[in-house]
Amino acid sequence: xxxxxxxxxxxxxxxxxxxxxxxxxxxxxxxxxxxxxxxxxxxxxxxxxxxxxxxxxxxxxxxxxxxxxxxxxxxxxxxxxxxxxxxxxxxxxxxxxxxxxxxxxxxxxxxxxxxxxxxxxxxxxxxxxxxxxxxxxxxxxxxxxxxxxxxxxxxxxxxxxxxxxxxxxxxxxxxxxxxxxxxxxxxxxxxxxxxxxxxxxxxxxxxxxxxxxxxxxxxxxxxxxxxxxxxxxxxxxxxxxxxxxxxxxxxxxxxxxxxxxxxxxxxxxxxxxxxxxxxxxxxxxxxxxxxxxxxxx
Amino acid sequence: xxxxxxxxxxxxxxxxxxxxxxxxxxxxxxxxxxxxxxxxxxxxxxxxxxxxxxxxxxxxxxxxxxxxxxxxxxxxxxxxxxxxxxxxxxxxxxxxxxxxxxxxxxxxxxxxxxxxxxxxxxxxxxxxxxxxxxxxxxxxxxxxxxxxxxxxxxxxxxxxxxxxxxxxxxxxxxxxxxxxxxxxxxxxxxxxxxxxxxxxxxxxxxxxxxxxxxxxxxxxxxxxxxxxxxxxxxxxxxxxxxxxxxxxxxxxxxxxxxxxxxxxxxxxxxxxxxxxxxxxxxxxxxxxxxxxxxxxxxxxxxxxxxxxxxxxxxxxxxxxxxxxxxxxxxxxxxxxxxxxxx
Numbered sequence: 001x002x003x004x005x006x007x008x009x010x011x012x013x014x015x016x017x018x019x020x021x022x023x024x025x026x027x028x029x030x031x032x033x034x035x036x037x038x039x040x041x042x043x044x045x046x047x048x049x050x051x052x053x054x055x056x057x058x059x060x061x062x063x064x065x066x067x068x069x070x071x072x073x074x075x076x077x078x079x080x081x082x083x084x085x086x087x088x089x090x091x092x093x094x095x096x097x098x099x100x101x102x103x104x105x106x107x108x109x110x111x112x113x114x115x116x117x118x119x120x121x122x123x124x125x126x127x128x129x130x131x132x133x134x135x136x137x138x139x140x141x142x143x144x145x146x147x148x149x150x151x152x153x154x155x156x157x158x159x160x161x162x163x164x165x166x167x168x169x170x171x172x173x174x175x176x177x178x179x180x181x182x183x184x185x186x187x188x189x190x191x192x193x194x195x196x197x198x199x200x201x202x203x204x205x206x207x208x209x210x211x212x213x214x215x216x217x218x219x220x221x222x223x224x225x226x227x228x229x230x231x232x233x234x235x236x237x238x239x240x241x242x243x244x245x246x247x248x249x250x251x252x253x254x255x256x257x258x259x260x261x262x263x264x265x266x267x268x269x270x271x272x273x274x275x276x277x278x279x280x281x282x283x284x285x286x287x288x289x290x291x292x293x294x295x296x297x
Numbered sequence: 298x299x300x301x302x303x304x305x306x307x308x309x310x311x312x313x314x315x316x317x318x319x320x321x322x323x324x325x326x327x328x329x330x331x332x333x334x335x336x337x338x339x340x341x342x343x344x345x346x347x348x349x350x351x352x353x354x355x356x357x358x359x360x361x362x363x364x365x366x367x368x369x370x371x372x373x374x375x376x377x378x379x380x381x382x383x384x385x386x387x388x389x390x391x392x393x394x395x396x397x398x399x400x401x402x403x404x405x406x407x408x409x410x411x412x413x414x415x416x417x418x419x420x421x422x423x424x425x426x427x428x429x430x431x432x433x434x435x436x437x438x439x440x441x442x443x444x445x446x447x448x449x450x451x452x453x454x455x456x457x458x459x460x461x462x463x464x465x466x467x468x469x470x471x472x473x474x475x476x477x478x479x480x481x482x483x484x485x486x487x488x489x490x491x492x493x494x495x496x497x498x499x500x501x502x503x504x505x506x507x508x509x510x511x512x513x514x515x516x517x518x519x520x521x522x523x524x525x526x527x528x529x530x531x532x533x534x535x536x537x538x539x540x541x542x543x544x545x546x547x548x549x550x551x552x553x554x555x556x557x558x559x560x561x562x563x564x565x566x567x568x569x570x571x572x573x574x575x576x577x578x579x580x581x582x583x584x585x586x587x588x589x590x591x592x593x594x595x596x597x598x599x600x601x602x603x604x605x606x607x608x609x610x611x612x613x614x615x616x617x618x619x620x621x622x623x624x625x626x627x628x629x630x631x632x633x634x635x636x637x638x639x
Contacts, residue, residue, distance in 0.1 A: 036405050039421070040420040043420050046435050047435075049435075049439070065438070065445045111318070111321070112321035115314045115315075119310045120310055127322065140573040140575050140614075141621075142332060143598055144336055144598075144614055145332030146328060148336060149331055149335060165324070165327075168321040173321055197313070198314075223426055229428075233598070248431070248434065248580075252430075252437065252581070260441065265438070266434060269431035272428060272430070277427070280426050284415075
């Protein structure tokens with residue numbers, strides 16, 4: 001309440017007198033705006049140049065790397081990629097893995113988060129402490145360890161190896177737990193007094209209520225598993241199980257190509273960025289305002 | 298409430314609690330906790346990738362893998378030393394740059410623009426959501442010998458280097474430019490590298506990765522700073538304006554101190570992230586040129602998967618883990634403890 005009032009008052013003040021940092025002079029505003037525009041161009045230019053170059057020929061990409069408009073636009077790089085390489089297979093594998101991981105995380109993260117926030121049972125605080133400790137383990141350190149377990153379980157080179165280890169994540173459980181802690185108990189208590197068991201309460205009352213947090217989990221899991229590289233490197237080495245990130249990384253390292261072939265590589269980069277870009281545009285407001293959930297893992 | 302729910306409900310909650318937790322606990326246990334234990338055993342064994350390390354095909358060798366990395370004078374020590382040197386420079390450059398840039402972006406976006414705030418926020422954040430592989434591909438193109446960056450430099454009359462093929466350290470280049478040359482002979486100082494090698498700075502190739510990291514992370518950290526700025530009480534700053542404090546004084550004396558908790562978070566996350574540099578090396582350089590983009594994370598992968606020296610690879614992973622934990626603790630000591638207002 002007080003927070004909302006303070007925010008309202010502050011924005012009113014800002015509009016009336018414009019007190020804040022550097023704001024007083026009109027030239028200051030112009031300078032800052034110019035700086036912002038220049039920075040925004042610098043941040044977006046690499047993406048524009050990738051798109052433009054993916055439509056150029058190899059020769060033009062080398063002779064005229066700066067221009068944003070191809071002299072003779074051609075989709076040759078895309079045709080080559082989609083017709084004459086394993087690229088479509090990589091896309092398929094990435095889609096399978098991403099959908100499975102996202103579904104799994106929505107379900108398992110919310111179940112675990114709910115249990116930790118709302119249910120009382122022996123061992124709860126121990127599990128929570130373990131979770132906090134796990135979050136501190138840096139992902140790259142787990143490369144070799146993960147391979148050892150995947151290998152011991154006999155699932156190396158299978159979709160199970162690509163998907164299973166990613167099906168739940170400590171950060172997601174943490175986000176869901178925090179969400180459930182912030183929701184008032186009322187509705188749930190009413191359902192419980194009406195005689196509904198914990199499972200019924202979870203499915204029909206709690207989950208529908210948790211939509212905002214679940215969307216955060218969907219966005220983070222989709223982005224995380226679509227962009228994941230290191231786990232896929234240690235989970236399989238079969239070409240049939242290649243995902244987009246690993247495939248494009250190896251394409252770049254020269255597995256498929258002779259010469260530079262920048263239009264081809266950039267076309268691959270453009271295509272693999274599209275799903276995340278769409279997700280970003282659709283959930284833009286949510287992504288850029290739920291700060292605690294938006295950390296790249 | 299607790300009394301009313303009764304004993305039956307408590308048992309039901311107990312069962313339900315564990316049922317709800319089981320999938321997550323099994324997955325995290327199996328693929329996070331067990332692996333760490335297994336890898337620790339491998340790091341003190343001589344396993345070479347054949348058979349199962351847990352069932353007798355590996356011998357206990359004590360701390361040999363660790364001492365070979367830290368105290369030897371062979372290639373293993375030297376490679377680890379190179380990876381450490383590269384990553385130290387990477388951390389020293391990226392963490393301050395990304396923090397300063399993120400704070401600058403946040404202050405600008407927060408204070409200056411009412412219209413278009415959403416646009417700028419999205420523009421700066423977009424590189425953070427795209428995949429590191431795709432961005433590395435783009436940077437390989439931008440910084441190739443005939444790429445956009447060198448073409449731009451040529452317009453300004455500067456001949457750009459062949460970025461990704463240039464192993465010369467930038468401090469070495471600077472010292473060379475002012476007439477200081479590398480000494481003819483000097484023995485190893487630390488981890489098999491000479492003192493000149495240690496001070497010669499990040500290579501030109503590594504500098505591109507530094508730019509790349511700042512480019513992809515500043516947006517995320519900008520969002521953290523923006524959130525904090527939005528929750529700062531406006532009154533303090535109002536009072537400072539009335540008292541006649543200059544904008545710079547207000548930023549330095551009021552805004553930054555009040556942002557201390559966020560600053561701590563950003564620097565800690567920055568340290569954790571920069572020590573884990575792997576994707577860019579795997580996609581872009583494989584550690585070349587002259588092993589100057591080698592990092593401990595990539596080295597541990599290479600030593601294990603390519604050279605089949607799993608014990609040493611696991612040992613590197615644990616040393617990296619220790620470094621990251623140490624960085625977090627030091628950061629907490631330096632920045633975290635003074636969180637309370639005086």
